[in-house]
Amino acid sequence: MALFLHPFLKYKIMKALVYYGPRDVRISEMPDAKIEEPTDVLVKITTTNICGSDLHMYEGRTDMEKGRIFGHENLGVVVEIGKAVSQIKKGDMVCMPFNIGCGHCKNCEAGLTGFCLTMNPDPKMAGAAYGFAGMGPYSGGQAEYLRVPYGDFNCLKLPDDAIEKETDYVMLSDIFPTGYHATELAGVKPGDSVVIYGAGPVGLMAAHSAAIKGASKIMVVDNHPDRLKLAEEMGAIAIDFSKTSAVDQVLELTKGNGADRGCECVGYQCCDKHGAEHSNATMNELVQAVKATGSIGVVGVFVKKDPKSKEELQKKGHMDFDFGTFWMKGQRMATGQANVKAYNRQLCELISSGKANPSRIISHELALDEAPEAYKHFDARDKGWTKVILKPGKAAKKADKKHQKEHSSAD
């Protein structure tokens, strides 16, 4: 005898962090992620991070659709594979790049997976990502389960120490490769001096990467003392622009010449020392703070349009950029999101061998249920809220707040 099920009950239910509107995210019950294509892999998420770029959507500064699940920095255990998946197996611990690549388009073949030509249904946009405005319809991983398209291509199988170093490996999804990408775009070589704008998670990872590459002097510009302290712990010189001009401080530290390389790790919501947003603030300072013939890597997010900005140019995604000085100084610049797959396997080896430990910037390790509260604090740039990681398998009250205590007492 056939058992009658209400259509709704055909779906299993999972918990996920869902966007309801500006500054309104909630834990809701959503249909379980599932295998949709034979090339898919289904991952039970064990760690997923909140990212600075989630805040652009959280604040309502993008056209993120209501009802979408956030989360593009994901790690977990494979629980099911599609029929065409051959390399990834059930039970593998995997970390997914935030960009979703097809693996067979012109850009993916060249290692430029951040600009995949087939995964974004918008023909004007190259590049796709999980839970991200304008980057395709893919659900995010701030949830119990995640569907990973082209699983063989998009899952990085982690080494045997995956559980022990899980909080390091989860940084391979975005911020560690993105910080590294900033140094690649800027062309950082051994012995170079580097100025990094932004001591958020990506700026800190750029500092970590510059140190790994053998930079002689790393200067990190920010105005949050707790973040600058972390930069110092990574071997960088803290440049607090709330006190005196960051450019003057960098020039002073580089015999008046400026740094060999510059990294932009803030993006279009950068602010002056009074906290007012000016989308050109970091870019024009970098032109001043980097030497003649130096090069600048820009990984901070800039957008095509930003109608809610108070600046007329920025509404159209334009800026008042000091191109004359940039040209006169013979500088070079490279931009864009990280092609995570170009780096994640090598950076994984650095973690495994103990030469990189990106988890040191984590301030909070929380249960998924605590995510809405965490968004509030992270969005307010509350002191000590540097990097939040979420554990969907954890009960809220048992959340590990060890790091939280350490950091809130740090300054």
Ligand SMILES: [Zn+2]
């Ligand atoms: Zn991210």
Ligand SMILES: [Zn+2]
């Ligand atoms: Zn592709």
